[in-house]
Amino acid sequence: MAGGNFLETVDRSGIIELDRLGEQFNRMVLYLRESFRSLAAERDTAQRFAADAAHELKTPVTTLRAYHELITENPERLKQVLPAQGRQIERMENIISGLLQLANLSEGSGLMLQPADLREAIHRLAPVYQALAEDSGHHLTTTCPDSPVPVLLDQRLLELALNNLMDNAGKYTPPGGQLTLTLQVDTRSAVITVKDTGKGIAPEEMPFIFERFQRGVDTQSIPGTGLGLAIAREAVQRLGGTITADSEAGRGTQFVIHLPLLQTQ
Numbered sequence: 001m002a003g004g005n006f007l008e009t010v011d012r013s014g015i016i017e018l019d020r021l022g023e024q025f026n027r028m029v030l031y032l033r034e035s036f037r038s039l040a041a042e043r044d045t046a047q048r049f050a051a052d053a054a055h056e057l058k059t060p061v062t063t064l065r066a067y068h069e070l071i072t073e074n075p076e077r078l079k080q081v082l083p084a085q086g087r088q089i090e091r092m093e094n095i096i097s098g099l100l101q102l103a104n105l106s107e108g109s110g111l112m113l114q115p116a117d118l119r120e121a122i123h124r125l126a127p128v129y130q131a132l133a134e135d136s137g138h139h140l141t142t143t144c145p146d147s148p149v150p151v152l153l154d155q156r157l158l159e160l161a162l163n164n165l166m167d168n169a170g171k172y173t174p175p176g177g178q179l180t181l182t183l184q185v186d187t188r189s190a191v192i193t194v195k196d197t198g199k200g201i202a203p204e205e206m207p208f209i210f211e212r213f214q215r216g217v218d219t220q221s222i223p224g225t226g227l228g229l230a231i232a233r234e235a236v237q238r239l240g241g242t243i244t245a246d247s248e249a250g251r252g253t254q255f256v257i258h259l260p261l262l263q264t265q
Contacts, residue, residue, distance in 0.1 A: 006033040057095060060088040095227070113239070115262055116153035118190050119144045122183055125159065129166050129181060137175030144183045149190045150262040152240065161235040161243070164228035165194040165255050172253070173198035185261065189241075192257040201247040209245060 001008060006029050010022035067081050067088075126142045133140035162181075169179050173196045182193040201209060212230045236243045236257050247253040 001029060006036065057092060060092045060095075063088050099227070113152040113154050115150060116155075118149040118151045118153060118158075118192075118259065119183060120148070121153060121155060121158055122162075122181070122192070125162060126181065129162075129179075132166070132170060133179055136170045138170060138173060138177050138179050140179045140181065142181045145185060149183060149185055151190050151259050152262055153259075154239065157235040157239050161232040161239075161257065162192070162194070164232040168228055169194055169196035169198065169253070172196065189258040189260055192259070193254060194257075195252065195254040197252040200249040200251055200253055201245070202249055206245065206247060210243075 009026045009029055012019050012022065064085060067085050071078050071081055122142070122144055130140050130142070166179070166181070173179065177197045179197075180193070180195045182191075182195070184191045184193070210229050210233045212227060232255075233243050236259075239259055241257055241259040243255060243257050245253065245255050
């Protein structure tokens with residue numbers, strides 16, 4: 001064990017004092033085994049995260065380098081290239097912003113869950129979503145219960161989750177489509193539903209939609225970084241809830257968030 005082999009444990013000797021010491025020793029070994037396993041998993045996650053980030057940032061950097069070389073050789077084409085450069089810079093900024101949001105969520109820094117009325121929190125966000133929907137040519141319907149919905153809440157986390165879900169709903173729904181934001185209550189949880197009548201998600205893509213940098217094969221013409229749903233899931237989990245999705249290609253997508261109700265006296 002001193003050499004790093006934590007697969008072995010101490011056998012019972014039949015001597016009470018030694019067996020008690022052995023039990024404590026075995027518990028320590030099991031704790032160390034799980035700790036090292038957890039550290040290895042975190043290391044693998046960090047490595048995958050870094051590799052994904054590098055891969056996503058490589059494309060705009062390569063494109064910007066190509067534009068730089070083009071302008072260096074042909075200065076007269078500067079005005080022609082500038083808009084495309086701006087789009088690539090904006091893409092990099094969005095990727096970096098999304099990565100920072102995920103990093104902050106993973107660390108849990110600055111988060112504070114407090115008793116709150118989820119209904120009131122959604123009422124505060126609804127006018128913003130209504131304005132965005134109208135600007136995009138969509139019709140938004142927001143429905144909430146008449147009575148308070150008590151939960152433990154961090155307003156910033158709620159906004160992160162809903163902002164990304166509503167943004168996705170708008171982007172993937174043609175003008176004239178219907179968006180709905182609904183809050184309901186079941187026996188144990190508050191249920192938030194974001195639904196659209198957009199293009200939907202192909203069945204083979206559904207298992208991966210919450211993964212970082214995951215985008216549909218036919219969505220490259222639609223702005224996005226592939227981080228929005230990953231951020232939404234992380235934010236919901238930090239609120240102690242769960243998020244699921246259901247979709248039918250050509251008929252729309254529905255995301256459902258369950259947050260535990262706060263038991264009141």
